[in-house]
Amino acid sequence: MEIRPAQPDDVPGIDALLRASFPAADEAMLVQRLCIDGDMVLTMVAHDEAESGVVGMAAFSRMDVAVNGRAVAAVALAPVATLPGWRRQGIAEMLIAAGHDMLERAGYVLAFVLGDRGYYRRFGYDADWAKGFDSPYAGEHLMVLPLQSAGMPCGVRGHAAHARAFAALAGAGEGA
Template identity: 55%
Template structure:
């Protein structure tokens, strides 16, 4: 059994909803991708599918962020959510989704990718808390990490790193 990673299409809406409602207990988490799309902040959704059956296994979403360094706005994105159906966890699906998202955002010219998650997992992709340090964010702390997607970050003091508005519903629902 092998997994194929592909961009989501409008016809995939039911599969996206299935993955999110299965993987996230809180309604606000399950609705995050839909709200990002409604707000125009969704940059990319990738689906993992079984190559033979075409059954969905998981997804990753990437959304716009506002970030600045040295007073200048820099192209930045947030990696969230990453969701893999329970029966496909620990099979490399999440890793394949994240690697594909990083590759696509690097090719698209994004400078930084932020994630909020377990450092032991995300560090293998190059995310570091040190890269995110100094950015003013509601999520600043030991689980807030960033990955430099292009060589040579601009010089200057790090400014704000603000997620899309849809993320605010997650903290309100906590």
């Protein structure tokens, strides 16, 4: 199995993976909209030749974020998916870690995620750090991770806006 950035030939496999991994097509539509709108920053895939394609993926999309009045380069992690038969093998963890490494090297400062605190805490995401950000998704499930070695300073205040495509997903009743 290979963990790598997605390539154009992976698009059908990513779409099939998302449709097989979630009860509705909302996440597949989210990824399509992020790409069409030009908001997709990085999509990591787990590719297995024996399986003939994509068995896992993690998407990172552009955000509009300001910290203490200054714009910073930030991304949102979502969605993350692994084919049912490939779950609980560490694939999602490898995808997320590889994505974080690439984004850090590219100069991104923060990564946000909406999700289970227990799960995303293992990657360093923290809901307490997100409390200082004004966001339509503010609450216990909004978490942030500093990607640069300086870490997260105390008293951070700012705003964090996800790409427009997330509002459409939330409007579909599935949340973001």
